[in-house]
Amino acid sequence: MVKETCRFYEKRFPDKDEVVMVNVRSIAEMGAYVSLLEYDGIEGMILLSELSRRRIRSIARLIRVGRNEAVMVLRVDEDKGYIDLSKRRVSPEDVKACDDKYQKNKAVNSILRHVAELCDAKLEDLYERTAWKLVAAYGTQYEAFRKALTEPEEVMGKLDLDEKTSACLLQQISRRLASQPSKIRADIDVHCWTSEGVEAVKDALRAGIAVGTEAAPVKVNLIAPPLYAVTTMSTDKDEGIKAVNKAVDAIKDRIATNGGSLSVIKEARAINELEEQKLQEEIENEDEVEEEETGENGEVIGV
Incomplete structure (x- = not known):
């Protein structure tokens, strides 16, 4: 069975000061435990002091379990797996940019996940052979896939894929990126x-x-x-x-x-x-x- 999730980017952990999208899993005395949606759901924490610039009267009004939030990375300890995050340091412009990036890369992830299922391929291996490989040429994996809609031969020519996987990828790109409501x-x-x-x-x-x-x-x-x-x-x-x-x-x-x-x-x-x-x-x-x-x-x- 194909692994359903994978990090969106080649790097395994986010960088300090990067704004990332998370899903709130639980709320504790020290803050909120979250999963980083773009990094294969690895765990992080939004510290209580980093939830708001204002005095906190009710945590429930600031953050809710099950909701997505755009947050800033404060610290990353790759050895111990600690990721400290902040909600209060994120500006409205940061939120908009983060959501735009997340939505685009989520669309890429959805495409590759379906291709992996249809072609019985490993999702991470498919990322390595397609999306991550195309970033250098097109700036982002989403723009690379959008380019494939109009110039499929140019984009697909940069990839080492068998005929079945290549055709399946183009079909999924056309189906999912041609028109989004x-x-x-x-x-x-x-x-x-x-x-x-x-x-x-x-x-x-x-x-x-x-x-x-x-x-x-x-x-x-x-x-x-x-x-x-x-x-x-x-x-x-x-x-x-x-x-x-x-x-x-x-x-x-x-x-x-x-x-x-x-x-x-x-x-x-x-x-x-x-x-x-x-x-x-x-x-x-x-x-x-x-x-x-x-x-x-x-x-x-x-x-």
Whole structure:
């Protein structure tokens, strides 16, 4: 059976000051134990003092088990296997860059894992003969695989692969990198002070959802009254942004007919995995608050 995981890079450990993606496994008195997703899941720790620049009132609000986090490497002891990490030293720009790098290399990993399964090959050996070998020529393994979409002979000519593995690799690259859907999100503030109130808001949000299409279905999630997130998934980012803007316009027109108003807090834009994760956390936190406030029989306002 093919080993399902492998580090993304030729080096076995991250470098000091490198920003890496981790998954939170458990929370202890000293900090949070995590697995480094790009380095075959080896263990590291985010020290309690490195979780936030501010005074820590609740660890649960800063970090959650099962979530992915972008963190900075403080120390690496390869002999003892200790890796100390920091969340508070990572800037928003670092988070965005780290997530972009992680998503691209995760796509490469997925491609190679499937090729290894189909061709009964060892995953690490396949990395050595393909992705890691191509970094020198193309800068990153992801860019090398993207290049293979348009110039397959040039890229594949640099590799020592048998005909079956080569054909399988190209097929998987074409299938997984040709078109990847983007998640588009806009944040809006919806108010209605007339007697229709809550029902008018619900009706307006449904009007926004209704403009979605099969290619770009629209969803509306309650973040915290009166803030809502309008989202869609689309393989064409521009079309996705158009769909979300159309939904926002539909909500705005409908709520205006009932004496309400809509303000755009953040324009429609593509969001990455960590932003999507943050959105989910906001929704979950709001659900918890609503459960506390309404009880089992209370009505939850949302769409």
